[in-house]
Amino acid sequence: MSARFLIVRTLRALLTLILVVTFVFLMLRLAGDPIKMLLPEDTPASVVEQYRARWGMDAPIYVQYIRYVASVLHGDFGMSFRDGRPALQAVTERIPATLTLGFAGLAVALLVGLPAGIAAAVMRNSIVDRSVISFAVVGHSVPTFFFGILLIMLFSMSLRWLPSSGSATWAHLVMPALTIGLWNAATLARFTRASMLDVLSQAYMKTVLANGLPSSWRILRYALPNAAIPIVTMLGLIVGQLLSGAVIVETVFAWPGIGRLTVTAVAGREVAVVQTIVFLSALAMVMANLLVDLIYGWLDPRIGSKTGGMSR
Amino acid sequence: MNPASLLTVTAVSRSFASARGLFGPKARMIKAVDDVTFSIGRKETLALVGESGSGKSTTGRIALGLMKPTSGTVHYENEDLFKLGGAAWRQSRRNMQMIFQDSAGALDPRMPVGAQIEEVLSVYGLAGGKSARHNRVVDALDRVGLGGASIEHRLPRELSGGQRQRIAIARALAMQAKLIVCDEPVSALDVSVQAQIVNLLMEMQQVFGLSYLFISHDLRVVRHISHRVAVMYLGRIVEIASTADIFKNPHHPYTQALLAAVPTTRRHHPSAGPLLGGELQDPASASSGCRFQGRCPFSRDICRWVEPALVEVGQGRQVACHLAVRADTEGGGRA
Amino acid sequence: MKEQAATDPIGRRTTFASTRRLPSLVIAGAISFLLVAVMSGALADILAPQGYNDQNLLIRLKPPSFLGGPHGYYFGTDELGRDVFSRVLFSLRFSLLIAVTGTLVGAGFGTLLGFLAAHFQGLWEDILSALVDFQASIPFMIFALAALAFFGNSIFLFVILLGLYGWEVYARLVRGLVLSAKELGYVEALRNLGFHPIRIYSRHVLPNIGGALLVQITLNFPGIILLESGLSFLGLGIQPPLTSLGLMIGSGREFMTTAWWTAVAPGTVIFLTALSVTLVGDWFRDRLDAMPSN
Numbered sequence: 006m007s008a009r010f011l012i013v014r015t016l017r018a019l020l021t022l023i024l025v026v027t028f029v030f031l032m033l034r035l036a037g038d039p040i041k042m043l044l045p046e047d048t049p050a051s052v053v054e055q056y057r058a059r060w061g062m063d064a065p066i067y068v069q070y071i072r073y074v075a076s077v078l079h080g081d082f083g084m085s086f087r088d089g090r091p092a093l094q095a096v097t098e099r100i101p102a103t104l105t106l107g108f109a110g111l112a113v114a115l116l117v118g119l120p121a122g123i124a125a126a127v128m129r130n131s132i133v134d135r136s137v138i139s140f141a142v143v144g145h146s147v148p149t150f151f152f153g154i155l156l157i158m159l160f161s162m163s164l165r166w167l168p169s170s171g172s173a174t175w176a177h178l179v180m181p182a183l184t185i186g187l188w189n190a191a192t193l194a195r196f197t198r199a200s201m202l203d204v205l206s207q208a209y210m211k212t213v214l215a216n217g218l219p220s221s222w223r224i225l226r227y228a229l230p231n232a233a234i235p236i237v238t239m240l241g242l243i244v245g246q247l248l249s250g251a252v253i254v255e256t257v258f259a260w261p262g263i264g265r266l267t268v269t270a271v272a273g274r275e276v277a278v279v280q281t282i283v284f285l286s287a288l289a290m291v292m293a294n295l296l297v298d299l300i301y302g303w304l305d306p307r308i309g310s311k312t313g314g315m316s317r
Numbered sequence: 318m319n320p321a322s323l324l325t326v327t328a329v330s331r332s333f334a335s336a337r338g339l340f341g342p343k344a345r346m347i348k349a350v351d352d353v354t355f356s357i358g359r360k361e362t363l364a365l366v367g368e369s370g371s372g373k374s375t376t377g378r379i380a381l382g383l384m385k386p387t388s389g390t391v392h393y394e395n396e397d398l399f400k401l402g403g404a405a406w407r408q409s410r411r412n413m414q415m416i417f418q419d420s421a422g423a424l425d426p427r428m429p430v431g432a433q434i435e436e437v438l439s440v441y442g443l444a445g446g447k448s449a450r451h452n453r454v455v456d457a458l459d460r461v462g463l464g465g466a467s468i469e470h471r472l473p474r475e476l477s478g479g480q481r482q483r484i485a486i487a488r489a490l491a492m493q494a495k496l497i498v499c500d501e502p503v504s505a506l507d508v509s510v511q512a513q514i515v516n517l518l519m520e521m522q523q524v525f526g527l528s529y530l531f532i533s534h535d536l537r538v539v540r541h542i543s544h545r546v547a548v549m550y551l552g553r554i555v556e557i558a559s560t561a562d563i564f565k566n567p568h569h570p571y572t573q574a575l576l577a578a579v580p581t582t583r584r585h586h587p588s589a590g591p592l593l594g595g596e597l598q599d600p601a602s603a604s605s606g607c608r609f610q611g612r613c614p615f616s617r618d619i620c621r622w623v624e625p626a627l628v629e630v631g632q633g634r635q636v637a638c639h640l641a642v643r644a645d646t647e648g649g650g651r652a
Numbered sequence: 653m654k655e656q657a658a659t660d661p662i663g664r665r666t667t668f669a670s671t672r673r674l675p676s677l678v679i680a681g682a683i684s685f686l687l688v689a690v691m692s693g694a695l696a697d698i699l700a701p702q703g704y705n706d707q708n709l710l711i712r713l714k715p716p717s718f719l720g721g722p723h724g725y726y727f728g729t730d731e732l733g734r735d736v737f738s739r740v741l742f743s744l745r746f747s748l749l750i751a752v753t754g755t756l757v758g759a760g761f762g763t764l765l766g767f768l769a770a771h772f773q774g775l776w777e778d779i780l781s782a783l784v785d786f787q788a789s790i791p792f793m794i795f796a797l798a799a800l801a802f803f804g805n806s807i808f809l810f811v812i813l814l815g816l817y818g819w820e821v822y823a824r825l826v827r828g829l830v831l832s833a834k835e836l837g838y839v840e841a842l843r844n845l846g847f848h849p850i851r852i853y854s855r856h857v858l859p860n861i862g863g864a865l866l867v868q869i870t871l872n873f874p875g876i877i878l879l880e881s882g883l884s885f886l887g888l889g890i891q892p893p894l895t896s897l898g899l900m901i902g903s904g905r906e907f908m909t910t911a912w913w914t915a916v917a918p919g920t921v922i923f924l925t926a927l928s929v930t931l932v933g934d935w936f937r938d939r940l941d942a943m944p945s946n
Contacts, residue, residue: 021789028786029798036802146927148878148898150885151919154905162909241788249793253882257905267794268886271801279801286794294788383844410846422837425856436855437845492845 010302018295025287029280030073034066042276043083043092056083077284083277092277096263096285102172103262106185106255107247109178113186114193114243119236121190122197123229126205137194144191149250153184153257170259181258185250189243196239200232234304237297244293248286322356323528324413324496326380329353329389331372349375350386351552354627357496360522362529364543364560366536366575372552377498377532381413382406393496411441414489418501420481424473430484431458431469434491441492457487461517479510486517490525498530503538515542536579540564545633548572551608554627558634568630568641570613607639615640679935682928689925693745700738701725704895708733713911728913730904736917743897743918744925746890750807751876754814758876759869762819766826767853770834780827784820792817793882800888810880810889817879818872825868829861863940870933874926881922897922 033039040056064072076082085095125137160180161169168177205228251264259265263282270278331350350372357363365373378384380391382398391398393413401409417423425433434454437443444450458468461483473481482502489497499518503511515538521527533539539546540560547557548571556569567573607613610620619639627637692699701724709732715721716728716736727736769780787795796813803809830853833839842852881898883889890896897918904914 017785021785024782024786025789032799032802042802142930143927146874146930147923148881148885148901148919148926150882150898151901151915151922154901154908154915154919158908158912245788245791248791252793252797253886256886267797268888271797271888274801274804276801279798283790283794283798286791287789290789290791381844383840407846407848410844415841415844417837417841419837423841425838425842425860427859428856436847440845440847440851488845 011299014295014298014302018291021291022287025284026074026077027070029283030070033276033280036276042274043280044277045084045087045089048084048089082281082284085275085278087273087275092275092281095278096266096281099261099263099266100285102260103248103251103255103264105178106181106251106260106262107244109182110185110189110247110250110254111243113182114189117187118190118193119197122194123201123225123232125194125198126201129202134198137198141191141195141198144187147188149184149188150253150257152187153180153254156180156184157257172260177258177260181254181260184257185247185254188250189246192246193236193239193243197232197236200235201228203235204228204231230304234301237300237304241290241294241297245290248289322358323361323394324380324530325356325392326376327354327390327392329376329379329386329391331375331379331384331386348552350379353389353549353552353554355547355554355557357528357530359495359528360526361545362522362531362543364531364533364539364546365549366533366539366546367549368534370551371549373532373549374500376549377415377500377530380530381415381498382409383415411492412494413496413498414492414494416482416485416489416497416499416502418505420478420485420505421473423485424481426473429470429472430476430481434458434469434484434488437488437492443491443493453491457491458484460490460521461487462513463487477510478506479514482506482514483517486514486521490521493525494527496528496530498532500532501534502531504533504535511538518542536564536575548575553608553637554635555609555637556635557627558631558636562631562634568634568636569609569638570615570640571609574612607637609638678931682931682935685924685928686932689744689921689928690748692741693748696738696741696745700735700741702735702738704734704739704742705893706734706738713907713914715911716913727917728911730900730911730914731907736900736914739895739900740897740917740921743895743900744921746894747877747880747884747896747898747922748925750811750890750896751814751873751880754811754817754880755869755873755876757811757815758817758819758872759822759865761815762822763826763865765819766823767830767857769823769827770830771849771853777827780823784823787816787820792879796879796883797886797888800883805888805891807890810883813883814876814880817876821872822865822868825864826861829864830857833857833860867933867937867940870929870936873929873933877922877926877929 033042036042040053044053044056080093082092084090085092088095121137121140125134128134157169157180160167167179168174169180171177248264251262252267253264254260255262255264256268263285266278267282269275270282329350330348330352332346332348334346353372353376355363365376367373375384379386379389382391382393382401385399393409396409398406398409415423424430428436431454434457435450438450438453444453454469455464458464463480463483468476468480473484476484486497497518502518503514506514518529519542522529529542531539531543543560545557545559546563547554548563548569549555550571556563556567556572558568563572564576567576605624606622607616607620607625610616613620617639623639625637625639627635630636630641696704708729711722711725711729712731712733714725714729714733717723717725719728721728725735725737727740730736730739765776765780765783769776790798796817799809799813839852839857842856843849880889881896881901884896884898885902887899887902890899892899900918901915901922904911904916904918907914
């Protein structure tokens with residue numbers, strides 16, 4: 006991987022973040038008086054004035070923009086309406102819960118999706134392949150919130166095995182993680198299958214397999230590393246899906262994470278909290294995509310040496 | 318600029334950047350067309366011949382105003398094609414049309430061919446109402462030998478290559494075009510059909526007073542249809558003369574080689590001729606001297622250092638060869 | 653929730669369901685279900701036994717008639733004694749209407765940008781790729797919710813948001829198709845006929861790439877339905893007194909223990925609709941791929 010590739014990618018990531026900040030600033034200006042939107046109604050007048058002064062609401066728009074960017078860089082996103090705390094604090098305290106759910110969901114997605122995709126590709130056109138395909142199609146057609154509700158009905162109400170809401174114990178994690186994980190497993194299985202089929206159809210793989218029966222060891226040893234390259238690019242997409250999915254799944258299972266906070270904040274039009282979430286999730290996505298790029302460049306040196314031209 | 322001529326191409330050059338990154342970090346410029354000048358008169362057919370890669374198709378596109386030259390000008394009836402604005406340029410299309418080698422590629426694959434001719438009429442308001450337009454379409458089809466109502470409702474893929482070429486001609490006629498650039502119009506067709514299309518083109522020239530720029534590598538067809546011939550080699554015109562002069566007494570060694578390679582009706586071996594040895598040069602390696610020297614059996618010292626200019630050697634005849642010029646002057650107008 | 657049905661991240665086409673032709677029975681089933689769903693939505697006024705907001709507080713949360721509930725209430729009643737069956741029919745109408753409108757908005761916007769990028773190239777392609785990068789940097793659900801928080805809820809914004817979901821797939825598809833159409837020759841030939849670019853693109857190129865565009869629309873449609881129902885489920889999409897399938901599940905969730913049918917009936921309909929469209933889209937694409945390309 007060349008240094009140029011690294012720099013180009015990092016610059017692109019930074020540029021995207023700047024775009025996000027600019028976009029939110031414009032939205033705020035379009036939507037109305039930013040001060041009113043970012044501070045609770047019962048904020049003392051002195052605090053309001055303090056914010057007005059700090060953001061220079063009378064100054065030309067570009068000055069306002071620069072000051073806005075500066076305050077974002079300082080982590081000042083405004084105040085939460087509900088408890089009058091800084092919005093950043095209200096959001097960051099929810100991060101661990103969402104991370105827990107996200108990693109658990111990712112684990113489910115990987116544990117189910119990868120083997121399913123590999124098995125389907127290796128045993129192409131068999132009953133296994135058909136089952137995986139059906140799983141992927143059906144899995145993508147079930148709304149996550151509906152799936153979550155069905156799980157609650159089955160495991161909490163009929164069988165009484167698992168708690169239906171909250172996050173007190175590990176048992177609480179099972180259903181949310183399954184809901185969010187299986188949805189992503191469907192995506193992952195599909196891509197893994199396609200990617201593996203691609204690799205298996207290539208000439209060198211045919212030689213490897215012709216040397217004997219296609220043992221699973223050979224396939225894992227030779228095909229998977231090559232199939233992994235496109236699969237890795239999926240991970241950036243999956244981080245986005247996890248965050249999007251968290252909004253719904255956390256609501257269904259009353260999981261106290263960022264997703265649920267988003268919904269309550271939007272319902273209460275707590276713009277300060279919402280913009281904080283937008284920035285943090287954009288940061289997470291951009292970091293994930295950057296990481297994917299770097300892993301990609303490391304797995305496939307040809308990409309790294311060709312610099313950033315591949316993006317278009 | 319010759320006032321009698323319909324189209325005048327003056328000192329036109331066109332360079333392309335070679336693919337970047339393949340041979341190095343820097344793009345190299347390839348001159349596909351290099352300082353080409355010619356003109357076409359009314360009711361005249363000028364043939365542009367040469368091997369593939371000689372730049373004749375690029376020249377055709379530039380002459381038509383479809384591609385901007387790197388330098389040089391193209392005038393149609395004293396109007397500089399590349400100084401026209403969008404609307405005026407589009408209007409100029411009525412006068413000049415093109416017939417492509419790939420007859421299928423020239424037509425919208427999803428529109429019945431009759432509708433494609435009719436569209437031209439309606440865009441230019443060339444016929445009053447819908448029924449008048451339809452009559453014109455039927456007329457045009459009739460004139461190119463596709464009479465009978467059944468053809469107009471067919472899609473391009475349901476027609477043969479020859480029929481599609483007739484549709485393209487009919488469309489150009491419907492527009493009342495005066496100049497048609499024919500880019501290898503018959504080389505994708507069966508030999509029997511080739512003759513029909515060529516004859517149709519010649520007949521239309523008689524009836525409507527058309528001018529053609531006829532791009533081809535097939536010298537037999539060229540001899541049949543054209544009044545004058547320009548021979549191109551690696552982006553330059555090396556010889557330009559009347560068809561009779563070119564075929565009876567070619568001056569440039571390259572023209573001679575090309576003619577030697579033509580299978581005559583009696584001898585059916587398409588031999589490359591003893592003259593054309595060596596490979597077509599890479600046009601990117603712009604070395605000094607005559608471009609043809611590497612393959613020329615008569616190459617002298619001067620050919621290696623000085624690029625011959627296209628000079629007048631007789632009535633309407635120009636050659637770019639040191640030897641031809643000398644032979645001509647020495648022999649006292651032997652041509 | 654974000655999915656890309658047509659291409660994987662490196663732009664290669666992947667097959668969603670199968671490279672083989674799906675069993676015709678499944679396709680027939682999917683098409684019939686969609687026909688029934690569209691007809692039910694369209695004819696809800698005639699087919700529904702009751703209006704979608706007709707309350708009868710005497711029969712609240714009663715089970716479907718086939719499980720011993722009140723006669724004529726095929727899917728039971730909800731917490732206000734409204735007929736779940738009638739509400740599903742009307743919800744189907746609103747959900748499909750909103751999803752179709754959103755799809756058209758997204759397909760239109762993406763197609764336009766794709767044409768612009770292919771026609772002007774250069775700067776427009778850079779704009780397109782910056783927009784795609786930007787949209788990919790915010791999880792779509794968060795993006796949609798933020799817009800709703802900033803501007804407040806309205807049907808107009810809601811439809812725009814649904815349209816913004818997946819527009820980049822159309823833009824990339826159309827750009828690629830137009831660029832290859834330009835190489836096919838007929839675009840240059842038309843240009844040489846002196847036709848205005850707008851005529852060339854609208855009368856000639858669009859009909860030629862219409863099939864591929866239609867396939868992409870079908871492949872994106874399930875995602876839009878799920879997004880619409882997801883946002884409505886959260887209470888941030890379609891608002892009462894209107895109704896939608898997602899909204900029904902959202903309110904039915906409260907009564908999971910006592911009246912499961914209030915959530916299961918609309919949930920099943922969403923699932924079957926999304927599944928049918930996916931299957932039909934795949935089948936449609938296989939047919940298009942099998943057709944001779946002119």
